[in-house]
Amino acid sequence: MKKLRLGVIGCGDIAKYMMMLSKLDRSLDIVGFADSNKDRAEKFAISYGNDARDYYVDYRDMISQKAVDAVYIAVPHFLHYPIVKDLIQKGIHILCEKPIVTELDHAMELAELAVNHQVKVGVNYQYRYDKACYRLVKAAQNEHLGKLYYGICNVPWSREASYFEKSKWHADQKQSGGGTLLTQGSHALDILLWAFGSKATRAMGIVRNAKFETVEVEDTALGIVEMSCGGIIQITSSMAVAKEQPVSITLHGSKGSAHYMGPTLSRTKFTSVRVPRYKPSGSGIHPLGRSMNAFVNWVLHDTPYYCPISESIPVLASVLAVYRSSVSGKAEEI
Ligand SMILES: NC(=O)c1ccc[n+]([C@@H]2O[C@H](COP(=O)([O-])OP(=O)(O)OC[C@H]3O[C@@H](n4cnc5c(N)ncnc54)[C@H](O)[C@@H]3O)[C@@H](O)[C@H]2O)c1
Missing domain, CATH: 3.30.360.10 (Dihydrodipicolinate Reductase; domain 2)
Structure with missing residues (x-):
C-alpha cells in the first residue's frame, strides 16, 4: 500500500491531537517534525515519528533533507501565508490549519497559485x-x-x-x-x-x-x-x-x-x-483524523477533499x- 510521506510544521496544541489520531492511520508515513521551539519538535519526533532524530527548527531544512509528499501546517495564523506560499512554489501538497490566512487577498492569491502549480491545498475545517x-x-x-x-x-x-x-x-x-x-x-x-x-x-x-x-x-x-x-x-x-x-x-x-x-x-x-x-x-474515530485521512486520499487517489x-x-x-x-x-x- 502506498503511503503519503508527511512532514509536520508546528508542534503545538492541535498538532498533538492530530498526531495522536493520525498515528493510527496506516496510509500515512510521518517523516519529520519542525517547530521553532526545538524541544517541542524533538518531543514530537520521539512520540510520533519513525526516528527520534527527525526533528527540525526550520521547516525548510526538513523539506530539503527529507522526501516529503505533503505537509500538515499548524502554526500561528500570521505564518500560514508565507509558509503555504513557499511550499506551493516547491510543489508540496498542504493540509493547513484554519483559517487559511488572515487577509482575503492573500487567500485568493494562494488559491490561484495552488491551481497554477497543480498543488493540492486543503484547509482543516474538520x-x-x-x-x-x-x-x-x-x-x-x-x-x-x-x-x-x-x-x-x-x-x-x-x-x-x-x-x-x-x-x-x-x-x-x-x-x-x-x-x-x-x-x-x-x-x-x-x-x-x-x-x-x-x-x-x-x-x-x-x-x-x-x-x-x-x-x-x-x-x-x-x-x-x-x-x-x-x-x-x-x-x-x-x-x-x-x-x-x-x-x-x-x-x-x-x-x-x-x-x-x-x-x-x-x-x-x-x-x-x-x-x-x-x-x-475518510476513515477514523474522530473528525480530525477523518479530515487527515481524507486529505491523504485526495493526494494519493484524487478522491475529493471537502x-x-x-x-x-x-x-x-x-x-x-x-x-x-x-x-x-x-x-x-x-
Ligand atoms: N482545527 C481545529 O479544531 C483547531 C484547534 C486549535 C487550533 N487550530 C489551529 O491550529 C493552528 C495552531 O494552533 P495551536 O492552538 O496548535 O497553537 P500553538 O501555539 O499551541 O502551536 C503553534 C506551534 O507553532 C510553533 N511555531 C511558531 N512559529 C513557527 C515557525 N516559524 N515554524 C515552525 N513552528 C512554529 C510554536 O512553537 C508552537 O509549537 C492555528 O491555525 C489554529 O487556529 C485548529
Missing part, C-alpha cells in the same frame, strides 16, 4: 468530517429541508487567561487576525455556509471584549450573514462563557429543521423530515466582513 454536521449539510444540499430560510449557530466556549499566556500570538491582532469568531466560531459558520451553498453577500456584526479587556482580539462576537439565495445566518461565538457549553447549529427550511449539538458526542436531530444516514468520507482552499474562502470573507461591520457600524459587502 467539522465537515463530523458525522452529525455532515448529515445536516447533506440534508440541506439534497433538499430534504426544502427551501432554506435561516441558520443559527452558537459557540459558547470558555477560556482562561492561560490560553493567551501559553500561546501569546492568540492575543495579538496582527498575529492572529482575530479572536473567537475567526479562531473558534468559524468552524460552525463554515458548516452553515456549506449547507446553504449560495454566495455570502453582506454581513453585519458586533464584537466585544467581555472578559479579556486587555487582549487585542475579541472574546465575544455576534454576526449576521446574508446569502444570495435569500437565506440568513446568525452566529454567536464566545470564549468568555463561565462554563463551556456545546456548539449548536440549527438550520430551518420550508419542509423541516435540523439541530446539531457537538462536537463531543455530536448528533443532529431533524424535525418534520426523515433524512438518510449520510456518512462523510475543504480545498477555494472552499475555505467564503468563511474567511464572512468573518472579515463581520469585523469590518463592527467598526463601521454598517452592513459590509462580502
Whole structure:
C-alpha cells in the first residue's frame, strides 16, 4: 500500500491531537517534525515519528533533507501565508490549519497559485468530517429541508487567561487576525455556509471584549450573514462563557429543521423530515483524523477533499466582513 510521506510544521496544541489520531492511520508515513521551539519538535519526533532524530527548527531544512509528499501546517495564523506560499512554489501538497490566512487577498492569491502549480491545498475545517454536521449539510444540499430560510449557530466556549499566556500570538491582532469568531466560531459558520451553498453577500456584526479587556482580539462576537439565495445566518461565538457549553447549529427550511449539538458526542436531530444516514468520507474515530485521512486520499487517489482552499474562502470573507461591520457600524459587502 502506498503511503503519503508527511512532514509536520508546528508542534503545538492541535498538532498533538492530530498526531495522536493520525498515528493510527496506516496510509500515512510521518517523516519529520519542525517547530521553532526545538524541544517541542524533538518531543514530537520521539512520540510520533519513525526516528527520534527527525526533528527540525526550520521547516525548510526538513523539506530539503527529507522526501516529503505533503505537509500538515499548524502554526500561528500570521505564518500560514508565507509558509503555504513557499511550499506551493516547491510543489508540496498542504493540509493547513484554519483559517487559511488572515487577509482575503492573500487567500485568493494562494488559491490561484495552488491551481497554477497543480498543488493540492486543503484547509482543516474538520467539522465537515463530523458525522452529525455532515448529515445536516447533506440534508440541506439534497433538499430534504426544502427551501432554506435561516441558520443559527452558537459557540459558547470558555477560556482562561492561560490560553493567551501559553500561546501569546492568540492575543495579538496582527498575529492572529482575530479572536473567537475567526479562531473558534468559524468552524460552525463554515458548516452553515456549506449547507446553504449560495454566495455570502453582506454581513453585519458586533464584537466585544467581555472578559479579556486587555487582549487585542475579541472574546465575544455576534454576526449576521446574508446569502444570495435569500437565506440568513446568525452566529454567536464566545470564549468568555463561565462554563463551556456545546456548539449548536440549527438550520430551518420550508419542509423541516435540523439541530446539531457537538462536537463531543455530536448528533443532529431533524424535525418534520426523515433524512438518510449520510456518512462523510475518510476513515477514523474522530473528525480530525477523518479530515487527515481524507486529505491523504485526495493526494494519493484524487478522491475529493471537502475543504480545498477555494472552499475555505467564503468563511474567511464572512468573518472579515463581520469585523469590518463592527467598526463601521454598517452592513459590509462580502
Ligand atoms: N482545527 C481545529 O479544531 C483547531 C484547534 C486549535 C487550533 N487550530 C489551529 O491550529 C493552528 C495552531 O494552533 P495551536 O492552538 O496548535 O497553537 P500553538 O501555539 O499551541 O502551536 C503553534 C506551534 O507553532 C510553533 N511555531 C511558531 N512559529 C513557527 C515557525 N516559524 N515554524 C515552525 N513552528 C512554529 C510554536 O512553537 C508552537 O509549537 C492555528 O491555525 C489554529 O487556529 C485548529
